[in-house]
Amino acid sequence: MNKEIVVALAGNPNCGKTSLFNALTGARQHVGNWPGVTVEKKEGKLKRENETLNIVDLPGTYSLGAYSEDEVVARNFILDGESDVIINVVDATNIERNLYLTTQILEINPNVIVALNMMDEAENKDIKIDINKISKKLGATVVPIVATKKEGIDKLIEEVIKLSKNKKNQGFKIDYGKDMENQILQVQSEISACVEENSYPLNWMAIKLFENDNKIVELIKSKSCGDKILKKVEDGVDIVTKAAGYEPEALIIDKKYEFIGKVTEGAIIRKDENKDTLTDKIDKVVTNKWLGIPIFAVIMFFVYQITMKFGNDFLGGYVETAFEALGEWAGTMVPDNMFGRFIVEGVIGGLGSIFPFVPLILVMYLLISLLEDVGYMARAAYVMDRFMTSIGLHGKTAVSMIIGSGCNIAGIMSTRTLESKKDRMVAILINPFVSCSARLPVYALFAGAFFGDTNVGPFSGAGIVIFSLYALGIIVAIVAGKFLSSTLFKGENSYFVMELPPYRIPTAKSILTHMWEKASAFVKKAGTIIFAVVILVFFLSNFPLGVEPGSAESILGRIGGFVAPIFKPAGFGTWQAGVSLVTGILAKETVVTTLGGIYAGGDEGVKLAMALKEVFTPLSAYAFMVMNLLYTPCAAALGAVKKETNSVKWTVFSAVYSFVIAWVFAVLIFQVGTLLGL
Numbered sequence: 067m068n069k070e071i072v073v074a075l076a077g078n079p080n081c082g083k084t085s086l087f088n089a090l091t092g093a094r095q096h097v098g099n100w101p102g103v104t105v106e107k108k109e110g111k112l113k114r115e116n117e118t119l120n121i122v123d124l125p126g127t128y129s130l131g132a133y134s135e136d137e138v139v140a141r142n143f144i145l146d147g148e149s150d151v152i153i154n155v156v157d158a159t160n161i162e163r164n165l166y167l168t169t170q171i172l173e174i175n176p177n178v179i180v181a182l183n184m185m186d187e188a189e190n191k192d193i194k195i196d197i198n199k200i201s202k203k204l205g206a207t208v209v210p211i212v213a214t215k216k217e218g219i220d221k222l223i224e225e226v227i228k229l230s231k232n233k234k235n236q237g238f239k240i241d242y243g244k245d246m247e248n249q250i251l252q253v254q255s256e257i258s259a260c261v262e263e264n265s266y267p268l269n270w271m272a273i274k275l276f277e278n279d280n281k282i283v284e285l286i287k288s289k290s291c292g293d294k295i296l297k298k299v300e301d302g303v304d305i306v307t308k309a310a311g312y313e314p315e316a317l318i319i320d321k322k323y324e325f326i327g328k329v330t331e332g333a334i335i336r337k338d339e340n341k342d343t344l345t346d347k348i349d350k351v352v353t354n355k356w357l358g359i360p361i362f363a364v365i366m367f368f369v370y371q372i373t374m375k376f377g378n379d380f381l382g383g384y385v386e387t388a389f390e391a392l393g394e395w396a397g398t399m400v401p402d403n404m405f406g407r408f409i410v411e412g413v414i415g416g417l418g419s420i421f422p423f424v425p426l427i428l429v430m431y432l433l434i435s436l437l438e439d440v441g442y443m444a445r446a447a448y449v450m451d452r453f454m455t456s457i458g459l460h461g462k463t464a465v466s467m468i469i470g471s472g473c474n475i476a477g478i479m480s481t482r483t484l485e486s487k488k489d490r491m492v493a494i495l496i497n498p499f500v501s502c503s504a505r506l507p508v509y510a511l512f513a514g515a516f517f518g519d520t521n522v523g524p525f526s527g528a529g530i531v532i533f534s535l536y537a538l539g540i541i542v543a544i545v546a547g548k549f550l551s552s553t554l555f556k557g558e559n560s561y562f563v564m565e566l567p568p569y570r571i572p573t574a575k576s577i578l579t580h581m582w583e584k585a586s587a588f589v590k591k592a593g594t595i596i597f598a599v600v601i602l603v604f605f606l607s608n609f610p611l612g613v614e615p616g617s618a619e620s621i622l623g624r625i626g627g628f629v630a631p632i633f634k635p636a637g638f639g640t641w642q643a644g645v646s647l648v649t650g651i652l653a654k655e656t657v658v659t660t661l662g663g664i665y666a667g668g669d670e671g672v673k674l675a676m677a678l679k680e681v682f683t684p685l686s687a688y689a690f691m692v693m694n695l696l697y698t699p700c701a702a703a704l705g706a707v708k709k710e711t712n713s714v715k716w717t718v719f720s721a722v723y724s725f726v727i728a729w730v731f732a733v734l735i736f737q738v739g740t741l742l743g744l
C-alpha cells in the first residue's frame with residue numbers, strides 16, 4: 067500500500083485555504099470573508115487513482131514568525147516538516163504581499179506548489195499575470211485556481227502528486243548580500259560544530275537567529291553551546307549593522323521584498339490602480355468614524371426585525387401549528403397513563419416548544435452568514451474595534467464578539483488570534499455576554515408573548531425588544547472588558563489594524579452550506595442534550611409518585627422552589643422560572659423546553675405563551691430575558707472557556723461573575739421599572 071501523501075494548505079489569512087480544502091476533500095469547513103476564520107488545523111482525505119492525500123487546512127498567517135496561537139499552529143506544522151508537499155495558497159489580487167510568506171516557506175521546505183487563487187477576481191480587476199514567468203523566477207510550480215468554483219483543482223492535484231514523488235532537498239535561496247551571507251555562514255558553521263542533531267537546515271537556522279526568531283533562539287539556548295552561538299550572532303548583528311546601515315532583521319525583510327520585486331517584475335500588469343474601487347467607496351461610508359457604529363446598529367436592527375417577522379411569525383407559525391396538530395393527534399392515540407403523558411406532555415410538549423423556533427434560528431444565521439460572506443461583518447468588527455481600541459481594549463476582541471453572536475463557543479475559540487495572554491483572557495471572559503443564537507428562542511417566546519402585538523410603526527415590537535437585548539449584551543461585554551483589563555488583567559495595549567477583505571457576492575452554495583450546518587447542528591443538539599433535558603424534566607416533574615405532576619411538590623418543583631427566592635427581587639420568583647434557568651445552563655434552548663414541559667402539564671390545550679402571561683408581567687418578562695442574556699454561559703461554552711483558558715479557576719469565575727452581573731441587571735430593571743410604574 068502506498069504511504070499517504072501529507073499536504074498542508076498554508077497562506078495568508080482570507081486567501082481561500084479553507085475554500086480549497088473543502089473543494090479538495092468535500093468537507094464543509096467554515097469559510098468566511100474575513101481574516102482569522104480558521105483557528106485550528108483540520109484534516110481531510112482525497113483519493114486519486116492509487117494515491118491518498120491527507121490534506122491539512124491551516125490557520126492563515128502573514129509570516130512564520132508567529133505569535134498568536136492560531137499562527138503558531140500553522141508555523142509549527144510547516145516547520146516540523148510534517149508535510150510532504152505544501153500548497154501555498156496565494157491571493158492573485160494581492161500577489162506581492164502574499165509572496166512574503168511564500169519565501170519564508172520555501173526557505174524551510176522547497177516542496178511547495180503555489181496555488182494562485184481568486185483568479186476570477188484578478189480577472190475582474192483586469193490584473194494580467196504571467197504565471198510562467200513567476201513560476202520560473204520563484205522556482206516553484208504555480209497553478210492558477212478558483213477554489214470556490216473548483217477551477218484548476220485537477221491540475222493542482224496532479225502537480226502535488228508529481229512533486230511528492232520527486233521531492234526536492236534544496237533549491238531555494240535568497241541572496242542577502244555579501245556581509246549578511248558571510249555572517250550567516252559563520253553562524254551556520256558554529257551551529258554545525260556543536261549541535262549534533264539538527265531538526266532544521268543549518269542555513270535556515272542561522273537566518274532565523276538573525277531574524278531574532280523566538281522559537282529558534284530558544285532552541286539554540288537549550289543547547290550546551292547555545293551561548294557561544296548567540297554571542298556569534300550578536301557580533302554578526304553589529305558587523306552587518308555597521309556595514310549595511312541597518313539591522314539584519316530589517317535587512318532580511320528588505321531582501322525578501324527585493325526578491326519578490328524581481329519575481330513579479332513585468333509579470334503582473336494592473337489597470338487603473340489609483341481608481342477608487344466600489345469597495346473603497348462603500349467603505350468610506352460604512353467605516354466612517356461617526357456613521358460606522360450607527361450603521362452597524364441599523365443593520366442588526368433589521369436583522370432582528372426580519373428574523374422575528376419572517377423567521378418567527380411567518381415560518382415559525384407553520385411549525386407551531388404542525389406541532390399542535392401532532393400533539394392533538396398523539397393525545398388521541400396514546401394510552402391515558404404515565405407513558406402516554408410522557409409522549410404527549412414530555413416529548414411533544416417539550417421538544418414541540420422548541421421546534422417552532424428553529425426557522426427563527428435559521429433565518430438569523432442566514433442573515434449573519436450573508437453579512438459575513440459579503441464582507442460586511444469584517445467592517446462591523448473594524449468599527450467596533452476602533453471604538454474598543456480607543457477605550458483601551460484589544461482590537462481583535464471585537465472580531466471574537468461578532469463571531470460570538472452566532473455561537474459563543476466559536477467566539478471563544480476565535481480568541482486564539484489574540485497574541486497577548488491577558489487580552490485573550492479578557493476576550494474569553496466577556497464573550498458569553500454577547501447574545502448567541504441559542505438564546506433567541508427564549509427571547510422569541512417571551513418577546514412574542516408580551517410584546518408581539520405591539521408594533522412601533524412598521525416594526526415588530528418583539529424584534530425591537532430582542533435588538534435591545536443584543537445591544538445590551540454588547541454594551542455589558544465592553545464595560546466588563548474595560549473593567550477586567552484595568553483590574554485583573556492589566557497589561558500593555560497592543561495595537562492592531564484589521565485588514566478589510568473586498569466585498570464579495572456570496573455564492574448560494576456557501577450560504578446553503580451554512581444553513582445546512584446550522585440546521586443539522588440544531589437537530590443533533592435537539593436529539594441529544596435538549597432531548598435528555600426534556601426527559602429529565604418530565605420525570606423530575608412526575609416524581610415522587612403520587613404528587614400532582616408538574617406541581618411544586620414534585621422533585622422538579624422542589625429544586626425550582628429552592629432557587630426561586632433568589633429571583634424574587636427580579637420579579638420572576640416562581641419555581642418554574644427558577645428551574646428553567648437551572649436547566650438552561652445545560653443548553654440555553656432548554657429554558658424554553660423546560661417551561662414547555664412544565665406548563666404542558668397544566669390545563670389541556672393551554673399554549674405556553676398563554677400560560678406565561680399568567681405568571682409574568684411585561685416588566686418581569688423583560689427582566690427574565692435580561693437574566694437569560696447575561697447569566698452563566700451554557701455547559702458547552704463553559705467547556706470552551708476551560709479549554710481555552712486551561713484553568714478551572716477562570717472557568718468557575720466565568721460561571722459565577724456572569725451570574726452575579728445578570729442578577730444585578732435583572733433586579734435593577736425590575737425594581738426601577740416597578741418604581742416607574744411599568
Ligand SMILES: Nc1nc2c(ncn2[C@@H]2O[C@H](COP(=O)(O)OP(=O)(O)OP(=O)(O)O)[C@@H](O)[C@H]2O)c(=O)[nH]1
Binds near residue numbers: 124
Ligand atoms: N471570488 C473568489 N472568492 C473566493 C475564492 N476562494 C475563496 N474565496 C472567498 O474568500 C473568502 C475567504 O475564504 P476562506 O476559504 O475562508 O479563506 P481562508 O484562507 O481559509 O481564511 P482564514 O481561515 O481566515 O485564514 C470567502 O468569502 C470565500 O468565499 C475564489 O477563488 N474566488
Ligand SMILES: [Mg+2]
Binds near residue numbers: 124125126
Ligand atoms: Mg480558513
